Amino acid sequence: MFHGYRPALGDAPTLVFANSLGTDLRVWERIVARLPDSWGVLRHDKRGHGLSAARATLSIETLTDDVETLLDQYRVGDFAGVGLSVGGLVMQRLALRRPAQMTHLVLSDTAAKIGSPEIWNPRIETVLRDGIAAIGAAILERWFAPAYRQTEDFALWQAMLERTPAAGYAQVCAAIRDADYTADLARIAQPTLVLAGAEDSSTPPALVRAMAAGIAGARFVEIGAAGHLPCVEQPERFTAELLGHLRG
């Protein structure tokens, strides 16, 4: 599995990131660039995305297994988990699997249950039949606020999305469809920051806020002028919230 690891220096914190559907580890580039150099960072391309090969069966649980494998491979100690959308589902699992090791949780533009079979099944069918480009414009409208879609930058993320293998994308869609962690939210004990792009129509702020309400003590912050990927569109604000959460 393709990944990047930078160990923390001394007692500096380590951040473990998990990406969203149709993106790879570069989605965190602008956040990592703003972190202190001493902080540890572990990022990866989930199965069927970026440079990571798909695997025969995939679920949120197997995606979480992959992150645990990397944590153990590098003997990562305490870490903060940062998950975006489907990556947020993975981090919700990891929070419960590694309660002592995960010190803080950051959930961006995610929920305990995202969408329904009525949304995911036609999307899977279309992608497998016609490719991602067939639904690319609709996805990008959900990902970015209108002003951002006029920028030169926008084409970069469109390329990332459209280069995602259709089979890998469809497998992750099915994994999201089959996951519902609503009943487990109350068991999350880490201090949790929940971020939502104010213009996110993939996981709208009301849905994200409802998840936050289920996690004891979670702090909910809405980020203006951002869609589904505030880490791309509003990296300054995203990083400020992240650093504030970790530094208490």
Ligand SMILES: O=C(O)CCC(=O)CC(=O)O
């Ligand atoms: O981004 C994700 O991980 C899943 C949510 C989604 O459907 C994103 C999109 O609108 O394409």
